[in-house]
Amino acid sequence: MNLAYRDVRHNVGRFLLASVGLSLLMAVVLSMMGIYNGIVVDALAIVRAPQADVWVVESGTRGPFAEASRIPGDTREAIARLSGVTFAGSVTYQTVESEYRGGKIRLFVIGYELGRPGGPSEIVAGRAIGRSHYELVADRRSGLKLGDRIRLGRNVFNVVGHIENQVNSAGDPVVYITLLDAQKLQFELAPPAARIQVARGAVPEGLDTVNAVIARVLPTVKPSSVAEAARRWKHLAAMTQSEQENILTSSVVDKVRRQIGLFMGLLLVVSAVIIALIIYQMTMEKLKQIATLKLIGAPDRTIIGLIVQQALALGMIGWALGYVLVTNIKDYFPRRVVLEPENAFVLAAIIFVVCLLSSGLGVRAALRVDPATALGS
Amino acid sequence: MSAVSTPERLVSLRNISKHFGEGTTRVDALRDVSLDVTPGQVVALLGPSGSGKTTLLNVIGCILEPSKGRMCLEGEKVYDNRWLRSDLRRLRLDKIGFIFQFHNLLPFLDATDNIAIVLELAGLGSKEANARAVELLEYLEVANRRAALPAKLSGGEAQRVAIARALANRPRIILADEPTAALDSARAGIVMDLLRKLASEQEAAIIAVTHDEKIFDRFDRIYELRDGRLDSGSDRPN
Ligand SMILES: Nc1ncnc2c1ncn2[C@@H]1O[C@H](COP(=O)(O)OP(=O)(O)OP(=O)(O)O)[C@@H](O)[C@H]1O
Numbered sequence: 001m002n003l004a005y006r007d008v009r010h011n012v013g014r015f016l017l018a019s020v021g022l023s024l025l026m027a028v029v030l031s032m033m034g035i036y037n038g039i040v041v042d043a044l045a046i047v048r049a050p051q052a053d054v055w056v057v058e059s060g061t062r063g064p065f066a067e068a069s070r071i072p073g074d075t076r077e078a079i080a081r082l083s084g085v086t087f088a089g090s091v092t093y094q095t096v097e098s099e100y101r102g103g104k105i106r107l108f109v110i111g112y113e114l115g116r117p118g119g120p121s122e123i124v125a126g127r128a129i130g131r132s133h134y135e136l137v138a139d140r141r142s143g144l145k146l147g148d149r150i151r152l153g154r155n156v157f158n159v160v161g162h163i164e165n166q167v168n169s170a171g172d173p174v175v176y177i178t179l180l181d182a183q184k185l186q187f188e189l190a191p192p193a194a195r196i197q198v199a200r201g202a203v204p205e206g207l208d209t210v211n212a213v214i215a216r217v218l219p220t221v222k223p224s225s226v227a228e229a230a231r232r233w234k235h236l237a238a239m240t241q242s243e244q245e246n247i248l249t250s251s252v253v254d255k256v257r258r259q260i261g262l263f264m265g266l267l268l269v270v271s272a273v274i275i276a277l278i279i280y281q282m283t284m285e286k287l288k289q290i291a292t293l294k295l296i297g298a299p300d301r302t303i304i305g306l307i308v309q310q311a312l313a314l315g316m317i318g319w320a321l322g323y324v325l326v327t328n329i330k331d332y333f334p335r336r337v338v339l340e341p342e343n344a345f346v347l348a349a350i351i352f353v354v355c356l357l358s359s360g361l362g363v364r365a366a367l368r369v370d371p372a373t374a375l376g377s
Numbered sequence: 378m379s380a381v382s383t384p385e386r387l388v389s390l391r392n393i394s395k396h397f398g399e400g401t402t403r404v405d406a407l408r409d410v411s412l413d414v415t416p417g418q419v420v421a422l423l424g425p426s427g428s429g430k431t432t433l434l435n436v437i438g439c440i441l442e443p444s445k446g447r448m449c450l451e452g453e454k455v456y457d458n459r460w461l462r463s464d465l466r467r468l469r470l471d472k473i474g475f476i477f478q479f480h481n482l483l484p485f486l487d488a489t490d491n492i493a494i495v496l497e498l499a500g501l502g503s504k505e506a507n508a509r510a511v512e513l514l515e516y517l518e519v520a521n522r523r524a525a526l527p528a529k530l531s532g533g534e535a536q537r538v539a540i541a542r543a544l545a546n547r548p549r550i551i552l553a554d555e556p557t558a559a560l561d562s563a564r565a566g567i568v569m570d571l572l573r574k575l576a577s578e579q580e581a582a583i584i585a586v587t588h589d590e591k592i593f594d595r596f597d598r599i600y601e602l603r604d605g606r607l608d609s610g611s612d613r614p615n
């Protein structure tokens with residue numbers, strides 16, 4: 001017969017209460033993991049959306065996501081002429097804040113050339129941009145509805161299509177507009193400022209500036225050799241798709257990871273302390289019974305088993321409830337929560353070890369108890 | 378003395394001493410105690426508070442290590458100025474049954490399982506353990522309460538379940554520390570009669586600490602402890 005189970009069943013309400021408390025902690029740990037994954041997935045989704053092989057940016061920068069990058073718009077033609085390049089397209093990236101239905105929304109605006117790489121990969125509702133001006137395709141999370149009109153900069157745009165699961169690393173939903181509109185939005189000065197510049201005799205800065213040029217190459221050509229060729233222009237830097245992804249995950253996401261890692265570490269320590277206290281408390285309440293067990297001849301392993309099994313049950317029930325909780329509420333988080341089965345298993349393994357370690361305190365107390373104490377009143 | 382290893386003595390103590398502490402805090406709880414108990418014998422230990430009765434039971438039950446002396450249980454030498462066995466818990470499980478003043482049943486197990494657990498600890502399968510537990514409860518006439526948790530049992534019922542547990546592995550040495558103190562005199566008499574019946578049927582030795590004069594007539598022999606010294610004992614008064 002299993003003493004651990006019998007004892008728990010006898011005090012089932014309290015045991016479940018402790019498990020539920022623990023499960024809330026586990027849920028927080030799991031959602032931290034999920035948020036971190038979500039940030040990585042979101043960041044990569046934007047880099048992967050244009051299905052590029054090579055990124056060409058301003059020399060000396062690691063743009064366009066990790067750093068600002070500006071290059072002339074005619075770079076695209078130069079890149080397109082490199083041998084091995086099949087398609088090239090200019091793109092811009094910028095964050096814009098706008099009024100929408102009486103509130104403010106932040107959008108991550110991507111400008112691309114119609115018919116060239118850099119546009120949205122899959123339209124889930126509505127249609128893609130068809131006209132060269134004042135149409136936009138928005139991520140569903142922005143809340144923008146098909147047919148809505150929204151002012152970006154000095155122009156009003158029609159929402160014509162929806163995409164899904166594209167937000168930048170800050171969580172701002174993506175909208176796509178044409179490159180020309182995006183360039184105006186990003187580089188055109190407001191009319192008074194422009195008049196001052198003209199009055200001062202400054203040559204108006206060309207509007208034809210972009211943040212990056214992306215290129216696709218023939219399957220037989222190595223992206224690194226194309227990047228190499230692009231770097232021969234002194235004002236350009238180039239990197240392959242995998243280098244770009246590395247920059248994002250290492251520099252942009254790395255801080256987030258360390259931050260979340262620290263939180264998770266703290267939470268696990270808190271969980272360990274709580275498990276240890278609960279188990280210790282449960283053991284102390286049973287000291288007399290443990291003394292009786294020793295007196296009638298139960299070996300240490302029976303007593304250790306009683307305590308350790310309860311600790312493990314507590315941890316695993318807490319873990320399972322926490323997992324169920326997170327999978328049920330993860331869609332209500334403001335940021336994407338991506339829970340991989342591995343995360344849950346890693347946490348289960350950690351909790352297993354934490355339970356083993358924290359039951360040590362209880363086990364020690366139980367093994368020290370003198371069987372003779374069972375005889376007294 | 379060669380009598381120490383004579384097999385017809387279930388319990389045999391020679392010059393057992395036990396002291397606690399040293400120097401000014403030293404307490405001599407047992408001084409040169411020698412005692413023999415034969416199969417079927419029911420023995421009472423009397424004495425004022427602090428005279429060493431519980432200490433003596435703990436020594437015989439292999440819960441407390443004596444300071445010196447020799448001890449045999451069922452003819453096996455277990456102590457000769459040191460323990461001769463390392464697995465004292467196994468020895469307790471096999472040879473000794475304990476009955477406490479308070480029943481000390483495990484509160485999370487019902488009456489049957491409180492008995493079955495010691496059988497399982499001794500290696501019985503759960504089915505046999507259960508069957509034997511019920512058998513014991515029937516023997517002690519509490520089988521109707523077999524599924525009750527200890528908290529739901531009356532004092533007398535709980536004590537009978539506890540006795541059943543003490544008997545579960547058919548130990549031949551039963552140690553009882555004030556087994557009837559928590560019971561009224563009618564129930565105390567029933568419990569003592571039961572122990573007597575056991576002693577004779579199972580050829581067991583029963584050593585019980587008691588203050589209860591009303592049950593003195595249930596003992597074969599009465600020993601008295603004073604300041605850790607055991608007198609030579611007197612036969613049943615009648
Ligand atoms: N663990 C211990 N440490 C120190 N002294 C102890 C210990 N156990 C018992 N003693 C002392 O040994 C002496 C005998 O104690 P014991 O418990 O055997 O008495 P008792 O005859 O059972 O008394 P009572 O009738 O009150 O139960 C007492 O003086 C007691 O204080």
Ligand SMILES: [Mg+2]
Binds near residue numbers: 430431432
């Ligand atoms: Mg006592």
